[in-house]
Amino acid sequence: NILVIGATGQIGSELTMELRKRYGNTHVVAGYIPGAEPKGELKESGPSAIVDVTDAGMIESVVKEYNIDTIYNLAALLSVVAESKPKLAWKIGIDGLWNVLETARIHGCAVFTPSSIGSFGADTPHTKTPQDTIQRPRTMYGVTKVTTELLSDYYHNKYGVDTRAVRFPGIISNVTPPGGGTTDYAVDIYYSAVKGETFVCPIAKGTLMDMMYMPDALNAAISLMEADPEKLVHRNAFNIASMSFDPETIYEAIRKHVPDFKMVYDVDPLKQRIADSWPDSLDDTCARKEWGWEPEYDLESMTVDMLEKLRAKLK
Numbered sequence: 641n642i643l644v645i646g647a648t649g650q651i652g653s654e655l656t657m658e659l660r661k662r663y664g665n666t667h668v669v670a671g672y673i674p675g676a677e678p679k680g681e682l683k684e685s686g687p688s689a690i691v692d693v694t695d696a697g698m699i700e701s702v703v704k705e706y707n708i709d710t711i712y713n714l715a716a717l718l719s720v721v722a723e724s725k726p727k728l729a730w731k732i733g734i735d736g737l738w739n740v741l742e743t744a745r746i747h748g749c750a751v752f753t754p755s756s757i758g759s760f761g762a763d764t765p766h767t768k769t770p771q772d773t774i775q776r777p778r779t780m781y782g783v784t785k786v787t788t789e790l791l792s793d794y795y796h797n798k799y800g801v802d803t804r805a806v807r808f809p810g811i812i813s814n815v816t817p818p819g820g821g822t823t824d825y826a827v828d829i830y831y832s833a834v835k836g837e838t839f840v841c842p843i844a845k846g847t848l849m850d851m852m853y854m855p856d857a858l859n860a861a862i863s864l865m866e867a868d869p870e871k872l873v874h875r876n877a878f879n880i881a882s883m884s885f886d887p888e889t890i891y892e893a894i895r896k897h898v899p900d901f902k903m904v905y906d907v908d909p910l911k912q913r914i915a916d917s918w919p920d921s922l923d924d925t926c927a928r929k930e931w932g933w934e935p936e937y938d939l940e941s942m943t944v945d946m947l948e949k950l951r952a953k954l955k
């Protein structure tokens with residue numbers, strides 16, 4: 641059975657539903673914390689349990705009660721909010737990860753704990769960022785993500801725990817809003833377009849960042865966890881890429897379908913500083929070679945689907 645920790649977050653909420661679709665509703669437990677309870681179909685379609693990643697005993701009792709053999713650990717504070725709460729970001733991101741890995745070591749679970757393009761820093765090569773390269777991020781989010789990669793590899797190399805991960809780009813989705821990230825603008829812009837509002841963009845013109853549509857992100861995580869371990873040269877964490885764009889490019893892509901859509905810039909200094917330190921585009925050759933990674937969506941097909949889904953949701 642599978643446990644998703646952080647199952648009501650931006651990725652967790654859709655990952656839980658996708659896993660239930662593929663493995664059966666009763667085989668996927670939605671782990672959540674009080675105050676962020678599962679609702680609607682996420683609540684109705686399968687089991688859920690309170691799992692505070694900072695409480696080792698709680699993780700272990702859920703793993704034993706539901707006979708868990710795979711844990712998707714999505715508990716984290718995102719890049720902008722982590723700068724205002726660095727200690728909490730470390731507590732959830734790393735103390736939490738320690739608890740997950742220890743439980744996995746004792747109970748023989750496989751573990752997926754995502755990293756991010758945020759694990760790279762200003763002195764990392766920005767264009768076609770290599771799989772193996774310097775990672776000296778200066779955000780607390782980045783520090784927790786590099787540590788996540790190193791600790792997850794440590795548990796694999798030392799104890800044989802089956803840990804695997806990808807470095808997620810900015811993820812664009814229409815079910816659960818992101819919570820405090822630098823790439824949130826690429827989600828918010830679609831909501832403004834559908835609501836007929838002028839979008840106030842916090843990221844400067846020309847700022848390239850890797851982005852990915854949620855269906856591709858979910859497929860990456862699940863495909864990696866199903867991959868033949870013999871073929872994995874890397875584990876924590878694989879570069880994956882699908883598209884890279886700046887605000888002007890996504891604005892023009894939306895205007896093709898919403899001709900009177902307007903955007904103005906009001907750059908947020910913190911978000912801009914973080915965005916400038918991240919790569920412009922990743923080289924994902926290793927993921928394609930070692931486990932057949934292949935995105936399906938591009939900016940045009942994502943835009944068509946996002947506008948359609950948000951019009952249905954917001955009408």
Ligand code: VAH
Binds near residue numbers: 718
């Ligand atoms: C953020 N959406 O902006 C997250 C993610 C790579 C971006 O880490 O912090």
